[in-house]
Amino acid sequence: MYSTASASAVAAAEHRGADAPEGPAAGSAESFPEAESTTRQRVLQLVVEEGPISAAALGRELELTAAAVRRHLDAMTEQGILEVKNVTTARRGAGRPSRRYVVSERGQRSLGDDYLGLVKTALSLLESSGPPATEAPRTSSTRPDAPTVGSTQDAARGLAREYFAGFEQRWARQLNxxxxxxxxxxxxxxxxxxxxxxxxxxxxxxxxxxxxxxxxxxxxxxxxxxxxxxxxxxxxxxxxxxxxxxxxxxxxxxxxxxxxxxxxxxxxxxxxxxLAAEQRARAEASAEEELQISAEAGATNESRTATGGRRRIVISPRQQERLS
Known part of the structure; x- marks a missing residue:
């Protein structure tokens, strides 16, 4: 299903493909009307979400003709934003493989990176870390400038934790x-x-x-x-x-x-x-019902205690004759 939620993440993809070959084959956004550019962004967004995906499936999702979809796919393939994967399915058997489209490495770069934010986080960690800790003893085979494996992994984990902490703090308020x-x-x-x-x-x-x-x-x-x-x-x-x-x-x-x-x-x-929530709800309802039954039973016992614990016995007239 096509989603517009992440349209902002791909809206600049064609503008960032400025290093693509020039000329008619390049198919830059500036050479197309605004509606054409918007359609291409929708095609790219759906490939991002559903790839590998065929041209026929794209056409059905976006309600476009096969020719219209292929025009955009061919242009973005020539730019290097998309690439084609040939997939042989069990339905097709040994016949001609189906062409499926995915976002290429260059296309991923055109969607934007966040290395600037990562570098800022790293610099902030370096500033707050204080003087370097005492290094572990090195063996004679270790290069003097080579960091230990443990220190590299710990540094990477600390940076990753700090990087995602910023997202978590902002998002938690809305998810709560x-x-x-x-x-x-x-x-x-x-x-x-x-x-x-x-x-x-x-x-x-x-x-x-x-x-x-x-x-x-x-x-x-x-x-x-x-x-x-x-x-x-x-x-x-x-x-x-x-x-x-x-x-x-x-x-x-x-x-x-x-x-x-x-x-x-x-x-x-x-x-x-x-399922766990339903089981908890049933367990709580059952516990509440048992508590109510226990409370009623306790009230009955209390009334019996108040009357000295006596029980009323009913006998027939014949049994009375025998007892007398």
Whole structure:
């Protein structure tokens, strides 16, 4: 489904492709009317969210003709913003592979990076860290200027934690107003989109009769720090931990752009949480019912105690004759 939530993350993609080849083949935004440029942004946004995706699927989603979609796809492919993946499906068998479009490395760069913010965070950490700690003893085989592996990993984790802390503090205030996990996940995807991560959600298993099998995939079509995250996976780990804290649920990372995927995907167990909530509600209702029964039983015992604990016995006339 096409979403406009992260349109701002791709609106400048064509303008940032200024280093593309000049001439008619370049297809720059300035050579097209405003409506044409807007349509191209919609095509790019959908490829960011749904790629790999075919031209036919793009046309259905955007209600455009095949010729109109291919014109934009060809222009962005020539610019290097998109690239083609040939996919052979079981339905096609051994026939001609289907052409699917994904955002290229250059296209990801055109969507914008956040290395300036990361550098500012790093400088801030350096300023607040004070004098350097005593280094561990080095062996004769260690180069004098080579940092230890532990210190590099610790520094990367500290930087990642500080980087995402800024997002978490701002986003938590808006998410605290929502109780429903589905609503929180959808809102978090919008917040990701507003900050340049091209966030969106996919609903999974909603037609499954087993409630626990329902889930939401929180997706990010763009990663502003993907190159650093590829070198230091702790950035992806810290981001996953942040998502878990913001949603107040255990999540699982399915894919990351840093590891080569086209979309960062996080599994949110919505159904499991809903099932647990229902079980808690039933348990609380049952406990309240037992408490009420106990209270009524206690009141009966109290009345018996007040009357000396005597019970009324009824006998028949024949039994009276025998007793006399």
């Amino acid at each position: 107003e929502l109780d429903d996990l589905d609503a929180r996940t959808d809102k978090l995807s919008q917040l990701f989109a507003e900050d340049g991560f091209a966030g969106f959600t996919r609903l999974v298993g909603r037609d499954n009769p087993l409630l626990a099998m329902q889930s939401t995939q929180l997706c990010q079509g763009h990663c502003p720090i993907r190159e650093i995250a590829a070198a230091h996976p702790v950035f992806c780990e810290e981001e996953t931990d942040m998502i878990s804290r913001l949603l107040d649920v255990d999540v699982r990372r399915l894919s990351t752009q840093a590891a080569g995927a086209h979309v960062c995907t996080t599994h949110v167990p919505v159904g499991r949480e809903k």
